Amino acid sequence: MTRDDALALDAADALAPMRQLFDLPDGLIYLDGNSLGVLPRATAARVGQVITQEWGRGLIGSWNSAGWMDQPQRLGDKIARLVGAGPGELVVADSTSVNLFKVLSAALAVQREDAPTRRVIVSERSNFPTDLYIAQSLCQQQGCSLRLVDAPGQIAAALDADTAVLLLTQVNYRTGHLHDMAGLSRAAHRAGARVVWDLAHSAGALPVALNADGADYAVGCGYKFLNGGPGAPAFAWVRPDLVDRFVQPLSGWLGHAAPFAFEPGYQPAAGIARYVCGTPSVLAMAALECGVDTLLAAAPLGGMAALRAKSLALTRLFIAAAAERCAGQGLLLVSPDDDASRGSQVCLAFDPASDAGRAGAAHAVVQALIARGVVGDFRAGSPGKGLTGGAQDSAAEGPAANQADILRFGVTPLYTRFVDVWDAVAHLRGVIDRGEWREPRFTQRGAVI
Amino acid sequence: MTRDDALALDAADALAPMRQLFDLPDGLIYLDGNSLGVLPRATAARVGQVITQEWGRGLIGSWNSAGWMDQPQRLGDKIARLVGAGPGELVVADSTSVNLFKVLSAALAVQREDAPTRRVIVSERSNFPTDLYIAQSLCQQQGCSLRLVDAPGQIAAALDADTAVLLLTQVNYRTGHLHDMAGLSRAAHRAGARVVWDLAHSAGALPVALNADGADYAVGCGYKFLNGGPGAPAFAWVRPDLVDRFVQPLSGWLGHAAPFAFEPGYQPAAGIARYVCGTPSVLAMAALECGVDTLLAAAPLGGMAALRAKSLALTRLFIAAAAERCAGQGLLLVSPDDDASRGSQVCLAFDPASDAGRAGAAHAVVQALIARGVVGDFRAGSPGKGLTGGAQDSAAEGPAANQADILRFGVTPLYTRFVDVWDAVAHLRGVIDRGEWREPRFTQRGAVI
Numbered sequence: 001m002t003r004d005d006a007l008a009l010d011a012a013d014a015l016a017p018m019r020q021l022f023d024l025p026d027g028l029i030y031l032d033g034n035s036l037g038v039l040p041r042a043t044a045a046r047v048g049q050v051i052t053q054e055w056g057r058g059l060i061g062s063w064n065s066a067g068w069m070d071q072p073q074r075l076g077d078k079i080a081r082l083v084g085a086g087p088g089e090l091v092v093a094d095s096t097s098v099n100l101f102k103v104l105s106a107a108l109a110v111q112r113e114d115a116p117t118r119r120v121i122v123s124e125r126s127n128f129p130t131d132l133y134i135a136q137s138l139c140q141q142q143g144c145s146l147r148l149v150d151a152p153g154q155i156a157a158a159l160d161a162d163t164a165v166l167l168l169t170q171v172n173y174r175t176g177h178l179h180d181m182a183g184l185s186r187a188a189h190r191a192g193a194r195v196v197w198d199l200a201h202s203a204g205a206l207p208v209a210l211n212a213d214g215a216d217y218a219v220g221c222g223y224k225f226l227n228g229g230p231g232a233p234a235f236a237w238v239r240p241d242l243v244d245r246f247v248q249p250l251s252g253w254l255g256h257a258a259p260f261a262f263e264p265g266y267q268p269a270a271g272i273a274r275y276v277c278g279t280p281s282v283l284a285m286a287a288l289e290c291g292v293d294t295l296l297a298a299a300p301l302g303g304m305a306a307l308r309a310k311s312l313a314l315t316r317l318f319i320a321a322a323a324e325r326c327a328g329q330g331l332l333l334v335s336p337d338d339d340a341s342r343g344s345q346v347c348l349a350f351d352p353a354s355d356a357g358r359a360g361a362a363h364a365v366v367q368a369l370i371a372r373g374v375v376g377d378f379r380a381g382s383p384g385k386g387l388t389g390g391a392q393d394s395a396a397e398g399p400a401a402n403q404a405d406i407l408r409f410g411v412t413p414l415y416t417r418f419v420d421v422w423d424a425v426a427h428l429r430g431v432i433d434r435g436e437w438r439e440p441r442f443t444q445r446g447a448v449i
Numbered sequence: 450m451t452r453d454d455a456l457a458l459d460a461a462d463a464l465a466p467m468r469q470l471f472d473l474p475d476g477l478i479y480l481d482g483n484s485l486g487v488l489p490r491a492t493a494a495r496v497g498q499v500i501t502q503e504w505g506r507g508l509i510g511s512w513n514s515a516g517w518m519d520q521p522q523r524l525g526d527k528i529a530r531l532v533g534a535g536p537g538e539l540v541v542a543d544s545t546s547v548n549l550f551k552v553l554s555a556a557l558a559v560q561r562e563d564a565p566t567r568r569v570i571v572s573e574r575s576n577f578p579t580d581l582y583i584a585q586s587l588c589q590q591q592g593c594s595l596r597l598v599d600a601p602g603q604i605a606a607a608l609d610a611d612t613a614v615l616l617l618t619q620v621n622y623r624t625g626h627l628h629d630m631a632g633l634s635r636a637a638h639r640a641g642a643r644v645v646w647d648l649a650h651s652a653g654a655l656p657v658a659l660n661a662d663g664a665d666y667a668v669g670c671g672y673k674f675l676n677g678g679p680g681a682p683a684f685a686w687v688r689p690d691l692v693d694r695f696v697q698p699l700s701g702w703l704g705h706a707a708p709f710a711f712e713p714g715y716q717p718a719a720g721i722a723r724y725v726c727g728t729p730s731v732l733a734m735a736a737l738e739c740g741v742d743t744l745l746a747a748a749p750l751g752g753m754a755a756l757r758a759k760s761l762a763l764t765r766l767f768i769a770a771a772a773e774r775c776a777g778q779g780l781l782l783v784s785p786d787d788d789a790s791r792g793s794q795v796c797l798a799f800d801p802a803s804d805a806g807r808a809g810a811a812h813a814v815v816q817a818l819i820a821r822g823v824v825g826d827f828r829a830g831s832p833g834k835g836l837t838g839g840a841q842d843s844a845a846e847g848p849a850a851n852q853a854d855i856l857r858f859g860v861t862p863l864y865t866r867f868v869d870v871w872d873a874v875a876h877l878r879g880v881i882d883r884g885e886w887r888e889p890r891f892t893q894r895g896a897v898i
Contacts, residue, residue, distance in 0.1 A: 044500045048496075055678055095726060095728055096728075097702065132715070133715035250550055250586070252547070252583065256582065261829060277544060278546030280680045281681065
């Protein structure tokens, strides 16, 4: 395979025109849309209009006349179409962490009624930390405990008569492992547990079928594959037959049945509206809507199914090109090789026996790539622990995947081109081959999201 | 006093040039900045720059290069200057409701350690409902109870050996009553209670002295007197000697001691940084900063003390003009007549014996004023209850103030002119005098914030 082959794939790609919906810096190869999606072309003008017209001219009246009041539900309905939820089932509000606090509280409360002896939350040790932190907080408050497994294959076996809730991020942020939502939801239910899905790395990246796959609760992130901008609002979904069973604890006035009655007593709104808490940022939601609209614009071209097919073609190309062009450089594939188990990212680590592995070079390699105009990101392994397994443990099936320093490359089928992937791998080869990562300017660590 | 006298007051007003910092619709008299502040002239360009440059060009790198990571603290330090807090003590995050959940949880936890038998939260029945709803949720979770008083004068007497926390909004949203922060904080401490202040209607409206006045915890709103835009992020403050005593329950990753270590176990950051939860909206914070900067720009002209003096002159003018020009129209003053007890708003209600009072005309009067270009707002009385007291109960000292339908007029000394107040009262007189509120177009109710 050659670079021309990659260009030919782009020329034949029916989704290629979608890239025109985005304002991408010239010459940049951006493989970090799983951390922060790129700027849709529509966003600046739309947010500008909200500021100068809706806020500036309409002022307080815009809560009604510009539809600000309905925004959490209206935008929620749009996102619902991307994740297999129905209208009126999903709401935009707060951050992923805050929404997780709400839905996990609700799941635990439902279990306190249905199965009060179940006091364990099962999750992955390599789940995104904020999910674990929120779970720990609720465990501490409610006398529950957290049971963490080290590999996806251990999840089903960890569900037992003590399990109240299974809490998983559908695509693991470190490994790119895509969990089987239907199978694990079924396993959780069979074990008598409820299941909470964090869609941070799957909403907008691949088809999600919350209702069809038996999810109970879900949250998701607005600033990754939904292209909503830095710190965009998040969303929450609850299965319709569960939503009215519990009043989530962040009982702010906009989740009240009648916010403008200004009653001193809290009466939750019916349905998912009770998952709104305080007044949401209208500016941030306007930007998020522009991002969500970029995904809905792909509907005539096959929508999420077509985007998923392209995403897999892109990650397959990345894996194949890396295997061919970086052979012998000590790189291990952390992400699953199997399409069905891989999200929209490719994660690599250095074999600890390699030069780069011994030097702990992953962070410096990512920095050197950024200097070449290839933006991926770095995710540190568990601090104070090295790689304990070898290559055989690295395919998201052993502790190694949790502990290795990760080079993470996300593909976003709306705007990532096949030639971008090809060139990224060529640069990766160049950085390692020439030892660029040894340059002092790349070895200093800074925080990256 | 004549309209020319009002114009003369504006001509002599040293703060008058501050109005140029805002983009106000021509001819509009906006007396609702206590609900949604107006648009600063700087905001559209600044948010546009964040979108097109920092997000569009800088992408993920802007978390460091554009200072997005430090924004909650950096902007918090600016707000701290307006509310009598020190640098590093205040953080911007989430909504007021969510922040109240955090600080009230912390206050209750501190009391569980210090005085475990204290299980009562004291507040006002007419406190802003979201504050009561959040308190109710925490009471339910923690086996506490809420004790609500009907008048400011009853607060101190309601503090006893059972009281864990006194929770007050410094300026009551319905009446404009300004509580004595120093006196009530002292009373709370004397009674062995902690005190939580909601600064929604005071931060940016008048001088607040959190440290000097002995507050323990505080939250505040970004979209009222801070001019941060619809649904702007809120803030949280904790007295330095209390801040490290408790881990607030919304333990999101950005409140972790080392967010980018991605450790599975939560370790709270030292100090107020632990009150950040998930990833905050960068766009919303940029807009909020423009709003906060309009207040800081008043520092050379005397800052919050000068703004307070003007605010009181404006509300005094409103009250005097209304007493003179609307005499005999059945209007009662709900806000305190005494300067020291009045926030930056004037609230009126109709005497139930008047024509308008019998007709429940407050909402229609506000609508008729809006049609004349005078924007105040309406706050419904407790539903299902009429006015039980007479005029003597209306000065925020009896249940009447909680139950009457309120016409609310906020003044924002940064941009409200004396002539605006004069003209607003003239329009109010006109609406009542001509019975405009009887027109069907004004009698239909819609939701207003």
